[in-house]
Amino acid sequence: MGNKKKLLFLVTEDWYFLSHRLSIALQARKEGFEVIVATRINKGLNELLSHGFKVVPIRMKRSGRSIVGELKTLIEIMGIYLREKPDIAHHVAVKPVLYGSLAALVSKKIKCINAIAGLGFVFSRNDNFRTRLLKKIFLAGYRLAFLSHSSHAIFQNKEDRSFFIKHKILTKKRAVLIPGSGVDISKFSEGPEPEGEIVVMLASRMIWDKGIGELVDATRILKSRGIGFKTVLVGIPDKENPNAVPLKILERWNREKIVEWWGFKKNMPEILRRSHIVVLPSYREGLPKGLIEAASCGKPIIAADVPGCREIVHAGKNGWLVPPQNREILADKMEELIKDSCLRKKMGRYSRQMAAKYFTDKIVINKTMRLYRIVLK
Numbered sequence: 053m054g055n056k057k058k059l060l061f062l063v064t065e066d067w068y069f070l071s072h073r074l075s076i077a078l079q080a081r082k083e084g085f086e087v088i089v090a091t092r093i094n095k096g097l098n099e100l101l102s103h104g105f106k107v108v109p110i111r112m113k114r115s116g117r118s119i120v121g122e123l124k125t126l127i128e129i130m131g132i133y134l135r136e137k138p139d140i141a142h143h144v145a146v147k148p149v150l151y152g153s154l155a156a157l158v159s160k161k162i163k164c165i166n167a168i169a170g171l172g173f174v175f176s177r178n179d180n181f182r183t184r185l186l187k188k189i190f191l192a193g194y195r196l197a198f199l200s201h202s203s204h205a206i207f208q209n210k211e212d213r214s215f216f217i218k219h220k221i222l223t224k225k226r227a228v229l230i231p232g233s234g235v236d237i238s239k240f241s242e243g244p245e246p247e248g249e250i251v252v253m254l255a256s257r258m259i260w261d262k263g264i265g266e267l268v269d270a271t272r273i274l275k276s277r278g279i280g281f282k283t284v285l286v287g288i289p290d291k292e293n294p295n296a297v298p299l300k301i302l303e304r305w306n307r308e309k310i311v312e313w314w315g316f317k318k319n320m321p322e323i324l325r326r327s328h329i330v331v332l333p334s335y336r337e338g339l340p341k342g343l344i345e346a347a348s349c350g351k352p353i354i355a356a357d358v359p360g361c362r363e364i365v366h367a368g369k370n371g372w373l374v375p376p377q378n379r380e381i382l383a384d385k386m387e388e389l390i391k392d393s394c395l396r397k398k399m400g401r402y403s404r405q406m407a408a409k410y411f412t413d414k415i416v417i418n419k420t421m422r423l424y425r426i427v428l429k
Contacts, residue, residue, distance in 0.1 A: 056420075057428065059085040060138035062129065062148040064112055066096030072169075072233040072341065073144060076105060079417045080424065089235060090132055108132055112147060113292060129155040138162055140424060143317040145169050146190075153197035163427040164203035168212055170338030174409050191219060198222045203249060204427060207422070208232045208339035211359040228423055231363070232339030234413030235348045240321045242350030242404045245328055245397065250281040250390050253327035255320065255342045256334075258289040258297040263333025263356055263376070265297075268311060270383035274390075275310075281390050285312040286323060329389050335376050337361055348407035352399035364411075370402040 059080050063069040069077075069091055081087045081104060089100055090108040100107045108158045110132070112125045133141065133155045142165045143152035149166040156162040194216070198205070204226045207213035213227050252271075264285065271283040285305075289296040302313045317323045324330065330346035330353050337360025346353055347364060353371035355361035367373045372385040389396055 057085050057140070058088060058136065058138040059140045059142065059424070060088040060090060060133075060136055061142050061144065062152040063089070063091045063144045064093050064147060066091045066100060068144070070096050070099060073142075073232065074103070075236075075413050076417055076420050077105065079421060081105070083421065085424075088136055088138065090129070095322050095404045108136070112151070119203045126151050126154060130158050133162060134158055134352075140165060140427060143167065150193045150197050151372065153200070153203060156203075157200070160202075162202075164197075164200065165206060165423060165427065166197060166203060167206045167210060168216070168338070170336060171212055171215070191221070198226070201226075202427065204228060204421070204423060206230050209337075209360045209363050211362075212338065228419070230416055230419045230423075232344055232416065233341050234416030235341075235344045235407060235411055236413050237348050237408050240324070240345045240348035240407075242348075242400065243325050246326055250329070251284055251327045251356050252329045252331055252386060252390070253284045253286060253324070254282055254331050255286040255317075255324065255346070256332060256340070257293070258285065258287050258302060260297060261291050263335065263382075266333045266377060266379045267331055268305060269379035270386055271311060271380065273300065273383040274387055276291070277387070279387055279390060281386075284327070285311055285313045286315075286317050288316045305365055312398070320345060324351065327351060327356075329354065329386065331386065332356070332361065332381075333374065333382055334358060334361060339363055344411045346408060347403035347411065350404040352389055352396045352402040353403060354382065354389070366402070366406070370399045370406055 061069060061071065061073060061077060069089055073132065077087050088106045088108060090110050092112055093109045097107060110128060110165065129151050137159065140163050141152055141156050143149045144167045153164050153166060156164050198221055205222055206228050208231065208312045210229065213229055216222055217224055217227060243307045254264065254267055258264060267283060289299055305311050324346055332340055332343055333356045336358050339360050342354060343353055343361065343364045347370065353365050355365045355371065355373060356376040357373035357377050362373065365371045365373050374381045374385055
């Protein structure tokens with residue numbers, strides 16, 4: 053690749069980079085890139101430094117609402133780009149894509165790769181005046197982000213890619229489909245079904261848009277039918293998301309034994325293997341990492357019939373797709389899998405096959421590195 057090229061990741065949170073982009077950054081470093089990570093530091097600094105990355109702390113918040121504060125963030129990112137002079141800026145999620153692309157205009161040499169990790173809560177909400185206005189603002193922002201013809205986008209599902217092309221935000225040639233963050237299938241391995249009570253598990257951030265309310269309601273319906281099982285929620289509320297499930301509600305559900313809330317868990321392969329069925333009745337996704345990991349562990353999956361989930365769940369083969377925000381049908385499909393161990397095992401085997409064929413981290417790394425080489429030509 054000639055002289056050592058600089059690859060800068062702009063990500064809002066250090067934990068998100070470590071969980072979703074670390075394997076790509078490690079491969080880039082192995083292939084001769086100098087890797088810079090510009091992110092808000094929480095607890096991940098030592099781990100980032102241990103991998104040999106240069107770390108640039110930023111103050112960017114996902115939910116910042118102060119115009120002055122947002123302008124300061126944009127100026128801060130511009131300063132970083134002027135100082136670091138990256139060859140490639142890899143922006144991950146909405147705000148880094150918008151702000152990073154604007155900041156990159158300070159130099160014609162910076163090639164932008166914008167990772168669209170789902171269209172976000174604005175596009176998953178029912179239409180009203182506020183959401184229609186927000187959609188227009190977001191679309192205008194994305195058009196601005198892709199003004200430079202040297203910028204490319206990574207999409208996690210076909211529907212988001214088609215949406216951008218349909219709205220003439222960018223051309224097909226600059227819109228690349230890469231299946232999420234990938235999964236290490238040797239780490240997330242399948243095992244025998246656990247003995248004892250059937251466990252239905254949802255593992256994600258605790259926000260309403262993940263369909264947590266619908267899952268709790270479906271659990272109540274099945275308990276009223278006398279079905280024996282337990283529902284487990286794994287994850288913590290996202291304090292910066294306006295739709296976070298309040299801590300007091302999670303604690304109340306726990307006390308009332310409606311569901312078990314396990315909070316944050318680090319060893320997700322082991323946690324997923326303690327489940328029989330994995331559920332995500334989300335309103336919209338990019339490509340949910342939790343479902344890819346569940347598939348890799350050989351679990352049958354019930355998910356909402358929405359973009360992102362459709363890529364992972366093939367209805368009737370490795371699970372069921374249910375209409376979003378429909379607790380009754382969700383309850384019926386949960387009951388079907390709770391009662392049928394043979395169906396669970398059959399669907400679980402198909403999940404594992406799908407993960408190994410389409411969603412490994414090696415596939416994602418190879419496609420991303422290929423894109424880096426293309427933009428540097």
